[in-house]
Structures are given as C-alpha cells and as structure tokens.
Amino acid sequence: MIKLTLMSLFFCALSASAAGAPYTCEGGYFSIAIPAGWTQTPPGGQPASAKKIYGVDLLAAAQGKSPAPSITVKFFAKGNTLFKTPDIYVQLNSRPIGDAAEGERYSDVTAARVAGKKAHSFERKYFEFSKPRTVPAEKTAMFERHLVVPAGGGFYLLMFSVPFNNAKALLPQFDAVVKSFRPKY
Amino acid sequence: MTRYLKLFLLLPLAAAALSAPALALDANYAEIVEGCRANISTDQLSPKKAEECIKTFHDNPAILERLKEDPDQDAAGILAYNSALKDYKKLIISYKDFDLFQQYTRIMDGGTCPLCDLELGPKPERSFDWAGKYLPADKTADFKFSVRSWEALGPVRTPALTAAGRSQAEWNGQEILERYRALATWSRSMAAQIMAIPAKDYPDKTALARIIPVLQDDVFDQTIKTKLDEYIKASGVKPVKTGPSAAAKASKEKVAKTAAAAAALKGMSTDDQAGKLEDFFNGTGHRPADGLDAKTGAKAAPKKYAYTPLSPADISNLGPRLLTQKADGSLSGPLAQEIKGTKSGDEILAFYKDKGFKGSGTNTLAFGFEPMSKGLFGGWNWAREDIKLNSELVNDWMKKNKVTPDMLFTGDPDKNKHLAGLSEYLAPTLVHESTHQRQTAKDKREGIDLFKYGSKSNSYYQMEKETEAFSMDASFTAEKYAKRGKAYAERLDSFDKSNMDVFLKQGVDGIRLSNHKAYDTKDSLDGEAAKQFVMAKSTSMRLQALQAKKAENPSSLTAAEKADLEKLKTEMNSKFKWYSVTMSDSVEAEKKINEWREETRLKLSKNRSIKEKPVPTLLSP
Numbered sequence: 001m002i003k004l005t006l007m008s009l010f011f012c013a014l015s016a017s018a019a020g021a022p023y024t025c026e027g028g029y030f031s032i033a034i035p036a037g038w039t040q041t042p043p044g045g046q047p048a049s050a051k052k053i054y055g056v057d058l059l060a061a062a063q064g065k066s067p068a069p070s071i072t073v074k075f076f077a078k079g080n081t082l083f084k085t086p087d088i089y090v091q092l093n094s095r096p097i098g099d100a101a102e103g104e105r106y107s108d109v110t111a112a113r114v115a116g117k118k119a120h121s122f123e124r125k126y127f128e129f130s131k132p133r134t135v136p137a138e139k140t141a142m143f144e145r146h147l148v149v150p151a152g153g154g155f156y157l158l159m160f161s162v163p164f165n166n167a168k169a170l171l172p173q174f175d176a177v178v179k180s181f182r183p184k185y
Numbered sequence: 186m187t188r189y190l191k192l193f194l195l196l197p198l199a200a201a202a203l204s205a206p207a208l209a210l211d212a213n214y215a216e217i218v219e220g221c222r223a224n225i226s227t228d229q230l231s232p233k234k235a236e237e238c239i240k241t242f243h244d245n246p247a248i249l250e251r252l253k254e255d256p257d258q259d260a261a262g263i264l265a266y267n268s269a270l271k272d273y274k275k276l277i278i279s280y281k282d283f284d285l286f287q288q289y290t291r292i293m294d295g296g297t298c299p300l301c302d303l304e305l306g307p308k309p310e311r312s313f314d315w316a317g318k319y320l321p322a323d324k325t326a327d328f329k330f331s332v333r334s335w336e337a338l339g340p341v342r343t344p345a346l347t348a349a350g351r352s353q354a355e356w357n358g359q360e361i362l363e364r365y366r367a368l369a370t371w372s373r374s375m376a377a378q379i380m381a382i383p384a385k386d387y388p389d390k391t392a393l394a395r396i397i398p399v400l401q402d403d404v405f406d407q408t409i410k411t412k413l414d415e416y417i418k419a420s421g422v423k424p425v426k427t428g429p430s431a432a433a434k435a436s437k438e439k440v441a442k443t444a445a446a447a448a449a450l451k452g453m454s455t456d457d458q459a460g461k462l463e464d465f466f467n468g469t470g471h472r473p474a475d476g477l478d479a480k481t482g483a484k485a486a487p488k489k490y491a492y493t494p495l496s497p498a499d500i501s502n503l504g505p506r507l508l509t510q511k512a513d514g515s516l517s518g519p520l521a522q523e524i525k526g527t528k529s530g531d532e533i534l535a536f537y538k539d540k541g542f543k544g545s546g547t548n549t550l551a552f553g554f555e556p557m558s559k560g561l562f563g564g565w566n567w568a569r570e571d572i573k574l575n576s577e578l579v580n581d582w583m584k585k586n587k588v589t590p591d592m593l594f595t596g597d598p599d600k601n602k603h604l605a606g607l608s609e610y611l612a613p614t615l616v617h618e619s620t621h622q623r624q625t626a627k628d629k630r631e632g633i634d635l636f637k638y639g640s641k642s643n644s645y646y647q648m649e650k651e652t653e654a655f656s657m658d659a660s661f662t663a664e665k666y667a668k669r670g671k672a673y674a675e676r677l678d679s680f681d682k683s684n685m686d687v688f689l690k691q692g693v694d695g696i697r698l699s700n701h702k703a704y705d706t707k708d709s710l711d712g713e714a715a716k717q718f719v720m721a722k723s724t725s726m727r728l729q730a731l732q733a734k735k736a737e738n739p740s741s742l743t744a745a746e747k748a749d750l751e752k753l754k755t756e757m758n759s760k761f762k763w764y765s766v767t768m769s770d771s772v773e774a775e776k777k778i779n780e781w782r783e784e785t786r787l788k789l790s791k792n793r794s795i796k797e798k799p800v801p802t803l804l805s806p
Contacts, residue, residue, distance in 0.1 A: 036321040039278045040236070041701045042271070042709040044649050045693060045775035047244045057698050061279045067702035068279070081779050082692040088790065097686045098666065098674030129680045131651075131703035133562040135575045137680040161702075 020180065025054045029075035030156060033180035034058060035173045038071065052080035052154075058177075060170070066140045067128045069162035069170055071177055075184075078153035086120070086148050086155035093146055094122040101127060103141065112147060114158065115181050119149040125164060143167035147178065152185030214248055217241055218258055225266035227304050232274035232319055235267040239711055243768065253761045256732060261725040261760065265718030269299035272712040273312075277320060277328050285331035286361050292712075299719040310334055310357055333364035341399040345371065372403035376413055384419035394422040492584045495554075499590045500576045504553030506598045507608060508615070514538040516550060519598055519608040520615055528781045529661040530612070533619045536626070547626035552615075554579060564614075565621035567643040572618045574611070582610050606676075612665075613681040617658035624650055627770075633763040635717075644763055647713040648704065649771040652697045656778045659688030659696060664781070667788040689789070692782055693775045710771075714764055721760045728753040 020033035023040075026048050034040075038058040048054045055074030062068035076083055083089040094109050105125045112121035123145045130138040141164040149156040158181060160174035221238035224231055242249045242264065252260045269292075276288050292300065293307040300306045305315055309332035316325040329337035335353040338346070346356065349371070356364065379387070379396070387393050397417045401410050417424055495503065508520040515521075515538045524530030542548035551571035557563055563574040583589065592603045628634045628644035636643050662685040666674050674682055687695045701709075731750045735742055742750065 036323060037278060039275045041698065042275075042711045043240055043243045044652060044697055044710060045771045047772075049244075050772070050776070051694075051779075053694065057694075057701070059279060059701060061281060061284070062702070067699070070698060070702055072698070081776075081783070082694070088786075091790070092786070093690045097689055098671040098682070101679065101682070126686075127679070127683060128699065128702070129683050131700065133680055134560045135557075135562050135577045136581060137678065139679065139683075 020176065023056060025056065025073075025075065027054050027075075027077075028184055029054050029077070029152070030073065030181060030183045032056075032073055032177050032182070035176055037061070038173070046081075051082070052077040053082065055157075060173075063163065063166065065130055065138065066163040066166075067142065067161075069166065070160075071174055072157060072159040072161075073177065073181065074157050075152070076154045076157065080154060083155075086150045089155065089157065090120050090122070090146075090148055094124075103127070114147050114149045114156070114178060115183055117149050117151060117183065119147050121145070121147050141165070145171075145174065149183065151183060156181075156183055214251060217248060218252055218255070218263070221263050221267055222258065224270075225262060225303065230270055230303055230305070230315060230319075232270045235270035235274075238263070238267040239271055246765065246768065249761075249765070256729060256736075259722070259725060259729075261718040261721045261757070264764070265299050265715050265722065266303055268711040268715035269303065269719070272709065272715055273300055273305065274320065277316065278324055281327040281331050283331075283365075285328065286333075286365070289332060289361070297716050297720050299715045302719060302722075308357070309361065332361050333368065339399070341396055342368065342371075342403075345375070368403040369405050372400040373406070373409060376400050376404060376409050380412060380416050384416050385421070387420055390420060390422045393417065393420055394425045398424045398426055492580075492587070493589050493591075494580045494583075495576050495590050497556075499594065500554045500556060503576075503579065503593065506594065506601075506604060507611070508550065508552050510537060510550040514540070514543055514548065519601070519604045520552075520611060522599070523605070523608040523612040524616060524661065527661050527664045528784075529616050529620075529657045529664075529778075532657075533616055533623070536619065536623045542626050542630065545626070545629060547629055548622070565618040565625070567621075567625045568638050568641045570641070572615075572622065574614065574618075578611075578614075579607065582607060609673075609676060610678060613658040613662050613677070613684075616661045617654045620654040620657045621650065624653070628763075628766075631762065631766055632759060633766055635759055635763055644767070645713045645717055647710045647767070648697075648700055649710055649767060651700050651704070652693065652771065653774045653778075655684055655696045655700065656688065656693045656774065659684045660778050660781045660785070663689050663785045667785050688782060689786065692779050710767060717760055717763070721757060724753050724756050728757055 020035045022031060023034050024031040038060050041057040041059055053074055053076055055072070058071040058073075060069040076086075076089070083092075090109060095106055096104060100106070103125070104127065107123040109120050109122045112119040123143065126142050126144065127139040128142050130140075143160075143162055143164045145160045147156075147158040149158070158174075158178055160171070162170050217238070220234065221241075223229060224234040224238065242252075249264075252258055252263065273292070276292065277285070280288050289309065292298070298306060300312075305312045309328070313325070313329060313334070316328055320328070326337065330339075335343070335356045346367075351367075356367075359367070375396070379393070379400075382388075394417070397413050401413050404410060404413075506518070508516060508518040510516055516534055521534065524533060536542070537548050537550055539548055547570075549570070551569075553571070553573055554576040555563065555573045557575040557577070559577070561575055562578070563572075565572050583593075586603075586606060588603050588606070593601070593607065595601060598604050625634070625643050629642065633644045634642035636645055658681065662677060662681055666685060674685070677685070684696070684699075687699050691698070728750070731742070731746055731753070734746070735750065
C-alpha cells in the first residue's frame with residue numbers, strides 16, 4: 001500500500017511538471033504529453049478500431065533533405081493486424097532483414113522499465129532513402145530506439161526515429177514523451 | 186462489383202459498427218456537425234477542433250455521407266475549411282525559415298486558397314493573431330521570422346532598414362520573397378562595408394558581435410558567409426545571436442529546390458529557373474559556362490566509364506525486350522515473368538488484361554526508358570499515359586553487374602540471363618509504377634478523374650496514392666525474399682531493400698509514416714480535400730438555392746434552372762465521391778496488403794525467444 005501511494009505521488013508530480021500538449025489515444029489506452037514542435041500525422045487507411053492499433057505518429061521539422069524525426073506511441077491490442085505478440089514485434093525489428101547493409105547496426109535487446117512496467121529496449125542505426133526516388137538513390141543515416149511494453153494482452157510501443165547526426169539533440173524530447181506516458185494497462 | 190457499390194455496402198456496416206441506437210446517432214450527428222460548422226466561423230478557427238472533426242469524418246463514413254445529403258449544412262465548406270486549418274497548423278509547427286516560406290507559398294498561392302477565405306492569408310500577417318491564440322509562443326515567433334515580417338526582424342535589422350527609409354507598412358506590403366531579397370541585398374552591402382575595415386581595427390566590437398550573425402543569416406552567398414566567419418574570428422570577438430530565430434538557413438540547395446518548383450509551374454527549364462534564382466539572391470548575374478566547375482571555373486575532368494552505357498538506340502529498344510503487351514492485354518517478356526506468381530504482381534498482370542478497362546484504353550502498357558536529368562527517376566506519367574524510367578538506372582545496374590548493352594541485346598529475351606537479372610532489379614519499380622497507372626484507370630472508371638489537363642485527366646493527387654504504391658512494391662519484394670532468401674535482398678536496389686524492410690518490420694503503417702517523413706511538398710488527403718471543397722463551395726451554394734426553390738414550388742424552376750440543377754448535383758456528387766472512394770480505397774488497400782504481409786511473415790518467422798543483455802546505447806559519448 002505504501003509502495004502504491006508513493007508511486008501515485010511520483011506520477012502526480014510528473015504530471016504536474018510534464019510539459020507539452022496532452023494527448024489521450026482513442027479507447028483511452030494511454031496518454032502522453034506531446035512536446036512543442038511535434039505534430040500528429042494525419043490519419044489514413046484503416047481506422048484504429050479496425051486494425052486494433054491505437055495511438056499516434058508525431059513528426060518534427062525535417063532538416064534539408066533528411067527525413068523528418070518521428071516519435072510513435074501506439075497500443076497494439078490483442079488481435080491486431082500486424083503483430084500477434086510483442087515477441088514477434090521484437091524479433092522483426094531488432095535484427096536485420098537479410099544481411100545488414102554496410103553501416104547498419106543493431107543493439108542487443110535489453111531489459112528496461114517504462115512507466116514502472118517491464119519492457120524490452122533496443123536500438124538500431126539504419127538508412128532511409130530520399131523520396132521521391134532519385135537515380136542514384138540518396139540516403140540518410142538514422143537512429144531508432146524501440147521500447148516495447150507487453151500489457152493488456154497486447155503491447156505498447158514507444159519508438160523514436162531521427163537522423164543519426166541529430167539523435168543526441170532530440171533524444172531528451174523522446175525521453176520526455178516516455179516520462180509522460182501513462183498506460184491504461 | 187464496382188468500388189462505389191462496395192462503398193455503399195460498407196457504409197451501413199460502418200454505421201452498424203458504431204453500435205449506437207438511431208436516436209443517439211442523430212444526437213451525435215447534430216452535435217458533431219454543429220461543432221464543426223461553428224469552428225469555421227472566423228471568430229473560432231481552432232486547429233484542434235478541426236483535427237477532431239476530420240478524424241470523426243475519417244473514422245465514421247456514415248456521418249460524412251449524411252452530411253453530404255443534409256440540405257441545411259454546407260458540407261463542402263465544413264470539410265474544406267476544417268481540413269485547411271488542420272493542414273495549416275501542421276505546416277507552421279513543422280517548418281521554419283526558408284522551408285516554411287516555401288510551404289507557405291504552396292498553400293497560399295494560386296486561385297484556390299481556403300485559408301484566404303478564412304481571412305488567414307494570403308499576407309502572413311493576417312494569421313498572426315490566430316497563431317498567437319492557438320500555437321506555442323516559440324512556433325509563432327519562428328513563423329513571424331520565417332516570413333520576415335517587420336515586427337520579427339529584430340534589433341539589428343529594424344534600425345538599419347528604418348535608416349534606409351523603409352517602414353513597417355511598406356515592408357509588410359511586399360511579397361515574402363521580396364523581403365528575403367531585400368535582406369540579402371542589404372546584408373551583402375553591409376558585409377562589404379564592414380569587411381573594408383581591417384578586422385582588428387573595427388571600432389565597435391560589441392556591435393560587430395551582434396551584426397555578423399544577422400548578416401550571415403540573411404546573405405545567400407556561401408563565400409560571403411565564410412568570409413564573415415573569418416572576419417569575426419580575426420576581430421577576436423564572439424558572435425552574439427540577437428534575432429527571435431536562431432538562423433535562417435536557406436542554402437543554394439534550397440534555392441535550387443524552389444527553382445525546380447517554379448520551373449514546373451511556369452514551364453521554364455529547371456536550369457534557367459535555378460540560374461535566375463541564384464542570380465537573384467547572389468546578385469552576381471554570373472553563371473558558369475557548360476562544362477566548367479561552378480566554384481573554380483576550371484574545365485571539369487572528363488568522366489571515365491568502366492563500362493559501355495546504353496546508346497540512344499539501345500534506350501529505345503530495351504523496353505520492348507523486357508516487357509510487351511499482347512493483343513488480349515496480357516503482358517509477356519522477362520519482366521512479366523518476374524512479377525508473375527506473387528500477390529501484388531498477379532494483381533498488376535490481371536489489371537493489364539482486365540477487359541473492363543480495355544474499352545477505355547486505360548490499361549494499355551507503354552513501358553520504356555529515356556535519358557533523364559541526373560537525379561530524376563521517372564515513373565507513371567498520367568498526362569502522357571506511359572511508364573518511362575531514367576536509362577541511368579539501367580546504366581548503374583550494368584556497371585555494378587559488369588554487363589554491357591550487347592549482352593542485353595543477344596538472343597531470345599525470355600532466355601537471356603542478363604535480361605532476367607535486370608528484370609529482377611526493375612520488377613519492384615514496375616509493380617510500383619503500374620499501381621499508379623491502375624489508380625488512374627480506376628479513378629477514371631469511377632468518374633473521379635476530376636483533375637483535367639487538356640484531353641487528359643486524373644484524380645487529385647495525395648499521399649495515400651504513394652502509400653498504396655510503396656506497399657504494393659514492398660509486398661512484392663517481401664514475397665520474393667521469402668522464396669529466394671538473402672541473396673535476393675542483396676541483388677535489390679538499396680532503395681527497394683529499405684522499403685521492404687520498413688514493410689516487413691512495420692506494415693503499411695510504417696510505409697505511410699516513412700512517406701510522411703520524406704515528402705514535404707505532397708498534400709495529405711486532408712490538405713487536398715481542403716482545396717477541392719473550397720473550389721466546390723460556390724457550386725454547393727448555387728445547388729442549395731435551386732434545391733430550396735424546387736422544394737418550395739417544383740414548377741417554379743425554368744428549363745435552364747432544371748438543367749443547371751442536374752449539372753451541379755453531378756459536380757457535387759463527384760467531389761464527395763472522390764473523397765469517399767479515396768478513403769475507402771486506402772482502407773481496402775491497407776487491409777489487403779497487411780494480410781499479404783502476414784502470410785509472408787509467417788514464412789519468415791522462426792519464433793526465437795528474445796535474449797536481453799545489458800548493452801549500452803548506440804549513441805555512445
């Protein structure tokens with residue numbers, strides 16, 4: 001009981017100090033604070049309820065021709081159309097498809113805590129290519145961090161993707177989103 | 186069954202899925218529509234409310250369908266202006282400096298300007314109160330500086346411009362590009378005056394520390410920027426930032442990008458436009474002659490080729506060796522063979538053979554190569570109705586694989602191993618570009634090819650078209666990879682391999698996100714809808730007036746009015762049909778392609794357990 005009370009106080013303190021616009025996902029599966037300078041991508045394709053994937057992709061301003069930095073926070077409910085289990089997500093995303101491209105690197109999967117819950121964490125350095133496509137193709141080195149939190153029969157995903165040379169500068173903004181993250185489960 | 190019929194079948198299902206009693210739906214409908222209508226009054230215009238409205242219309246097709254038929258509501262206006270507000274907020278938050286100026290010009294220029302109707306443009310100053318009310322303070326400040334509004338010029342520029350006889354009203358009366366130009370001219374002249382004095386002897390070092398960074402922000406000539414850097418170092422003072430924005434980082438590259446857009450609009454060559462703009466900012470009037478290095482003016486070294494590139498005749502003849510269309514519409518040749526037997530490839534082959542399209546000729550194949558400027562890729566061109574790829578793509582592949590043109594033109598195409606190799610390399614591109622051709626054909630069949638260009642037509646272009654095309658080609662490569670393994674992935678172009686990775690790792694959502702991250706000039710469905718429904722507004726008003734007259738006294742309509750009524754009804758229905766079909770198509774495509782992905786993933790999955798290790802971040806200090 002004491003633990004619970006302390007934890008509640010801790011969370012309340014965090015909410016009080018959290019900056020950014022509040023966002024609660026459809027279905028109330030989680031809430032976060034969106035930092036200034038990040039916007040939600042417009043919806044498209046299947047509605048969240050049809051995919052059983054709830055949440056948001058946030059974009060910050062792109063620098064030059066590089067892809068825009070993004071933060072994804074989503075709840076993949078049981079029966080969702082993409083990943084039957086959190087393990088499948090981690091397996092697909094924590095290692096290269098085929099051989100890694102030159103310069104592509106993957107961290108190991110590590111244990112982490114997100115909102116007090118057990119999570120899997122991993123990172124990768126990879127390349128994104130300019131669109132519209134060019135001849136020859138032009139690429140940008142990217143950094144990506146994934147936090148996967150099994151919960152509620154499905155899992156939460158908090159993902160940060162950013163041009164590698166800007167990763168350290170923007171990482172605190174992702175950390176702020178992670179700190180503001182309040183899951184339903 | 187046509188897609189439109191499917192839509193009508195889907196709509197009741199979508200309504201049923203809401204599982205709300207009719208009365209509750211009525212109440213919800215009235216509340217939702219009234220809220221969204223009120224939001225487009227010029228005293229409200231909340232971007233947050235606009236986002237809620239568009240999401241509601243997107244997720245609940247039944248509401249949109251009912252709104253369309255509601256004689257008491259201006260459906261076009263509600264949809265258009267809420268979409269425009271949502272799009273505008275995203276733009277201001279996402280960009281700054283020269284990038285924001287370019288995006289701003291894109292949405293405010295031209296005959297259709299929904300934000301101008303809402304009194305938020307075209308002059309950026311008209312949006313300032315709105316931005317102050319709804320956007321974060323730092324973003325509002327960045328916006329004001331990005332459009333180089335007088336009040337945001339800061340303590341260095343403002344007194345200097347005032348001394349030069351400029352005033353706020355006159356300054357803000359200029360186009361934004363004129364403001365950038367004036368600052369570039371001023372900064373060039375100021376830099377010359379300052380650097381005429383030896384750096385160590387400059388009398389007011391404090392002022393110098395404040396002026397130099399401002400001049401570097403404003404000047405477009407990299408040489409002058411560098412000289413200013415050297416000058417301030419030599420003066421021994423540290424630069425001090427004074428403006429409301431850290432820096433305006435317009436580079437020659439961005440100028441060239443603007444030139445390309447201008448060229449497309451005005452029908453001038455990109456090079457001419459780039460030259461004009463570069464001269465415009467530099468004020469040098471100098472363009473290097475052909476074959477001379479832009480920086481040094483020296484004669485460029487001749488290119489050395491370790492292979493033989495395609496000749497003009499090879500370029501013309503290569504397309505038919507790879508892919509041809511028979512009289513019955515079916516495709517043959519090594520490229521057709523390569524895409525056959527996959528989910529997306531078979532759909533493409535079926536499209537070209539589909540008799541439903543044959544009458545209109547929209548599924549006629551015109552595939553080949555052309556020499557194109559460096560950087561351009563080519564693709565489906567709906568105005569020319571062909572798929573033409575940059576021949577450099579083939580040259581690059583030949584170089585990498587040590588293949589000569591002779592090897593490609595030897596013997597029976599279906600038995601030529603080099604053509605098979607080239608087909609493997611080009612197949613994802615064929616799937617992608619054919620998907621675009623299929624989109625055009627379907628849109629014509631549905632009658633939503635509302636964008637006219639001479640005798641040609643297409644539907645309005647927006648991001649979901651690319652989401653479908655990239656998902657189709659990625660599904661194709663993923664399926665092939667599951668069959669052929671790692672070696673196949675290595676033979677793919679890095680671009681196609683990367684796209685396949687995104688698809689397998691994150692599904693269609695991943696492709697959509699990747700597109701939003703990459704395309705900063707393409708309208709989302711919301712952005713395009715805003716423009717289209719504003720253009721339809723006068724049609725809608727006239728239609729409502731005639732319908733009201735008819736309802737009051739059916740015999741009061743003249744023959745001309747009756748004809749007008751029918752014509753306007755068709756026009757409005759087409760717009761709404763475009764919106765509904767586009768949404769419905771993106772839903773169907775995502776569902777189908779994600780199901781294909783799951784089948785492929787199951788073939789690849791090995792269900793290994795996750796091993797966790799305490800490994801530190803890749804971002805090591």
